[in-house]
Amino acid sequence: MGGYSNLEETIPVYTMEQANSLIPCIEDFNIEYLRMHREAQGRTITFMAKKLGYKSPSGYANIESGRNALKFTDAVRISQILGIDLYTLFFTKPYSL
16 A cells, blocks of 8 residues: 555544534634734724625624624635735734734
């Protein structure tokens, strides 16, 4: 079988509970870091709202303020708009601040 003889030894096997603990939960996302990253790039709330298709800036502002829950699909779109991976965007404080 070529180089696959030690496959069982090199790939960790996780229970579903262990696997789920490795995936960040959207409730754990730090919305304050989102604001910091957006501001570090010079992006406005209006810019983000338009890119996300909101009718007004308040739709996006309510996400950053915590008044509205952040949907995972929006989190992915925001990370694409800012060019930052999800983990960095929501779990890492920007260095420039």
